[in-house]
Amino acid sequence: MKFIVWLIRVLVFVLLLVLALSNTQPATLNFLAGYAWPAPLILIGLAFFVVGLLAGLVSSMPAMVRLRMENGRLKRELRVARETPVVVEQPPMPPLI
Template identity: 90%
Template sequence: MKFIVWLIRVLVFVLLLVLALANTQMATLNFLAGYAWQAPLILIGLAFFVVGLLAGLVSAVPSMVRLRMENGRLKRELRAARETPVVKEEPPMPPLI
């Protein structure tokens, strides 16, 4: 199974490498206020990929922090529950008539 996973990884890498080598022509990216960036097309695509990756990571940070805090709270509650002694209650006696 590991062989198949590595084979797929190598195939994806080779495919992306061929794509990068095929898109080396210059492209111009025009920003607001007259700014322009001229770079190879694959470099512009890579820059947008990195910006998207960073935006996704930054948007995931609040939920990760919240989950870590909840995990710590639940661990403290579990530790407190394990430390409290268990009291076994006997069932009530049936009524005597």
């Protein structure tokens, strides 16, 4: 199974490498205020990928922090629950008639 996973990874890498090498023609990205960025097309694609990756990481940070805080709280509660002795209550005795 690991061989198949590595084979798929290598195939995807080779496919992306061929795609990158075939898109080296220059392209111009025009911004507002007349600013333009001339660069190879693959570099512009890579820049947008990195910006999207960073935006996704930054947007997931509040949820990650909240989950870490909840995880810490639950670990403290579990530690307290393990340290508390368990009191077994005896069932009431049936009435003697």
